[in-house]
Amino acid sequence: MWLLAALSACTPTALLDPAALPPETPGVVLLATASTTLVTVGGTVVTEQYVDIDEPTDDRDGFRYQILDGAGEVIYERTTNGPMVVQAFLGYWSDAAGVDLLDNLPVLGRFPLHVPLLPEGREVRFQLRDETGAYREAGSYDLAYVEGDDMGTYDLVTGFETLHSSGPSSNRMDLVILGDGYTAEEQGLFAEHADRVAEALLAEPPYDTLAPFINIHRVDTPSAESGASFDGPTAGPRDTAFGSIFAVELINRLTGGNYNSVAVFQSKQWEVAQAASVVPWDTAIVLINTPKFGGMAVHVASATTGFDGFERTAIHEMGHSFGLLGDEYAYDACIQDPRLGLPVNITRDPQDPPWAHWIDDDVPLPTPSTSSWQGHVGAFSPAYNCGDLYRPRQNCTMRDSTRGFCPVCTEQIVRRTFRFADPVDGLSHGRMEGPVENVELEWSRDGEVFATSAPGERVRHGKRPFEVRATYVTDHVRVGLDDLTQVYRYAP
Numbered sequence: 001m002w003l004l005a006a007l008s009a010c011t012p013t014a015l016l017d018p019a020a021l022p023p024e025t026p027g028v029v030l031l032a033t034a035s036t037t038l039v040t041v042g043g044t045v046v047t048e049q050y051v052d053i054d055e056p057t058d059d060r061d062g063f064r065y066q067i068l069d070g071a072g073e074v075i076y077e078r079t080t081n082g083p084m085v086v087q088a089f090l091g092y093w094s095d096a097a098g099v100d101l102l103d104n105l106p107v108l109g110r111f112p113l114h115v116p117l118l119p120e121g122r123e124v125r126f127q128l129r130d131e132t133g134a135y136r137e138a139g140s141y142d143l144a145y146v147e148g149d150d151m152g153t154y155d156l157v158t159g160f161e162t163l164h165s166s167g168p169s170s171n172r173m174d175l176v177i178l179g180d181g182y183t184a185e186e187q188g189l190f191a192e193h194a195d196r197v198a199e200a201l202l203a204e205p206p207y208d209t210l211a212p213f214i215n216i217h218r219v220d221t222p223s224a225e226s227g228a229s230f231d232g233p234t235a236g237p238r239d240t241a242f243g244s245i246f247a248v249e250l251i252n253r254l255t256g257g258n259y260n261s262v263a264v265f266q267s268k269q270w271e272v273a274q275a276a277s278v279v280p281w282d283t284a285i286v287l288i289n290t291p292k293f294g295g296m297a298v299h300v301a302s303a304t305t306g307f308d309g310f311e312r313t314a315i316h317e318m319g320h321s322f323g324l325l326g327d328e329y330a331y332d333a334c335i336q337d338p339r340l341g342l343p344v345n346i347t348r349d350p351q352d353p354p355w356a357h358w359i360d361d362d363v364p365l366p367t368p369s370t371s372s373w374q375g376h377v378g379a380f381s382p383a384y385n386c387g388d389l390y391r392p393r394q395n396c397t398m399r400d401s402t403r404g405f406c407p408v409c410t411e412q413i414v415r416r417t418f419r420f421a422d423p424v425d426g427l428s429h430g431r432m433e434g435p436v437e438n439v440e441l442e443w444s445r446d447g448e449v450f451a452t453s454a455p456g457e458r459v460r461h462g463k464r465p466f467e468v469r470a471t472y473v474t475d476h477v478r479v480g481l482d483d484l485t486q487v488y489r490y491a492p
């Protein structure tokens, strides 16, 4: 028998020894609450979950957690952007409404967090970025309590179905599609809507070529009432599985304001996670059964389904929650928060954008929005709802949901996928087995390469320890190729 150990090739930090970490590990979902200074854990969901632990830290995100061993050493860290996106959004609307929304409605600070259960892990430490960009300690959780704090899955779940299966969830990006505001009688409609979103996503570049690394599940949770709270001029609160609410519509009513009110999210974030956790999941989208147009993405993506083309809105919103991409349009409030960095497809500096590797030499910077530069990557204004920010192309799914993704957003989606999946599944009888052929395998021992191969080709590797470096080959990615690489270390 071969013992699989592994070493991560992805952006190790000085604190960590990636050679000590497996490529993916069983995990648990923590049900957490963030205020502006403190993160607490209110429960857990103990089901079959996995964390691909080579995901690198990204200081854009504003929230970080670290796993500490018994000696207090950091053995793993990861960032997510959901908690700080919520705080930036609520901070803006608190100013508009003249009331501190997070203080008054702490339930809005709830979020789910996938945490790996490493054998040496003892404690999770939470950190929130402050306005200077520094991380501040914001509490911790003792992993000894994981089992005792198990709150279970959501009792409204009546079933689930896997719509697209490409392989083991331990090495796939698992998407869960949930429904809110669909009554028991409307579950057939929800199933149809979920099918349409799954089909559209898998047909959309670059997800089409990534389909062998993606699983998609539908989880059913009938709601008592149809619709979403405040989804019409006179509509009030509705009793739905996840409490989807048009929050800005409510703020308009409270303040007499007239803000664009398409923002919709779930007031029951823990229940969303508890429902999703009936299957292994990495990312989720909630489809909301209302005729009012709406979408948003914080911890999960949300899209309403009562109009033609809602599949495109779902793909756009997943661009935020899964791709960590920013809006490339300017229709809504310009919210810039120093605690959150700008997304990879947004820049303040049109002369030297982070996507310069996609810009041809003859493209002027900033780039005029004229027909001459249609289809070119450059630096176009406005973006991110702000007049002083720039986007990569005139059109992109993140600007206009009816269009395809620009090269910059495409690159990011590919890289994000490989933070939840790795290029191959592992070694079997001298062959590295994987879901696709466009993976280059380099076999080495003591730093000397002794073979190269493709997945499925047999290599005589002998009985002494060796490594295999697997790299997914794609034209979609020009920088950050380490994200597409995994190194596997084998010992007899």
Ligand SMILES: [Zn+2]
Pocket (backbone or CB within 6 Å): 328, 345, 392, 393, 396, 397, 398, 405, 406, 407, 408, 409, 410
């Ligand atoms: Zn884009």
